[in-house]
Amino acid sequence: MNIEKTAIKDLVIITPIIYEDSRGFFFEAYNKAKFNENGIDHQFIQDNQSFSKRGVIRGLHMQINPFAQAKLVRVLEGEILDVAVDLRKNSPTYGQHMSVILSAANKKQLMIPHGFAHGFSVLSETASVMYKVDQVYHKESERGIRYDDSTLSIDWQIHPDEVIVSEKDLILPSFNEINWSFE
Numbered sequence: 157m158n159i160e161k162t163a164i165k166d167l168v169i170i171t172p173i174i175y176e177d178s179r180g181f182f183f184e185a186y187n188k189a190k191f192n193e194n195g196i197d198h199q200f201i202q203d204n205q206s207f208s209k210r211g212v213i214r215g216l217h218m219q220i221n222p223f224a225q226a227k228l229v230r231v232l233e234g235e236i237l238d239v240a241v242d243l244r245k246n247s248p249t250y251g252q253h254m255s256v257i258l259s260a261a262n263k264k265q266l267m268i269p270h271g272f273a274h275g276f277s278v279l280s281e282t283a284s285v286m287y288k289v290d291q292v293y294h295k296e297s298e299r300g301i302r303y304d305d306s307t308l309s310i311d312w313q314i315h316p317d318e319v320i321v322s323e324k325d326l327i328l329p330s331f332n333e334i335n336w337s338f339e
Contacts, residue, residue, distance in 0.1 A: 157184060159194045164242050164249045169256055170265040183263060185230060196267055198226040200288035208278045211318035215275015216241055216301040220336050223294035224270040227287045234283030235259035236276040237313050244271040244338045251331065253310055271338035273301050277312040299336060300328040307331040
């Protein structure tokens with residue numbers, strides 16, 4: 157597998173080596189030893205899966221310490237724009253975001269460490285997204301930032317008329333209103 161560093165420290169894109177033949181394909185989506193060799197040492201404890209239709213934006217979500225979650229995100233069907241926002245106060249990239257297209261076709265994954273808000277938009281007609289987490293869901297630790305925050309200026313690659321967002325996500329605070337961060 158190829159592990160590509162991004163401009164934001166600790167945020168990496170993982171592209172598997174795909175073995176294809178007349179029957180189909182095979183690849184390793186997760187290999188603990190290979191991840192550890194590359195400095196990724198999260199102990200994943202749960203897999204989550206979502207299904208969404210085109211135009212859905214989920215996020216930006218996260219949990220604060222001590223229930224912060226690292227996530228390994230991949231797409232089983234369809235295509236998404238996956239976004240991570242650095243919320244580590246001491247990071248030189250604090251407040252910056254990075255996005256990557258993840259799809260069933262390209263089989264790329266995004267490894268999002270603790271200290272990031274995460275979200276995605278669905279670019280295909282539908283998409284099934286699966287992600288590993290290293291911490292359980294803890295409602296009182298749940299936080300988020302509004303998807304259309306003007307300070308972050310994320311291009312979700314969805315026309316405004318197509319955007320579908322949950323009521324819960326519409327009431328999230330803006331980036332400038334958050335009073336929590338990661339050290």
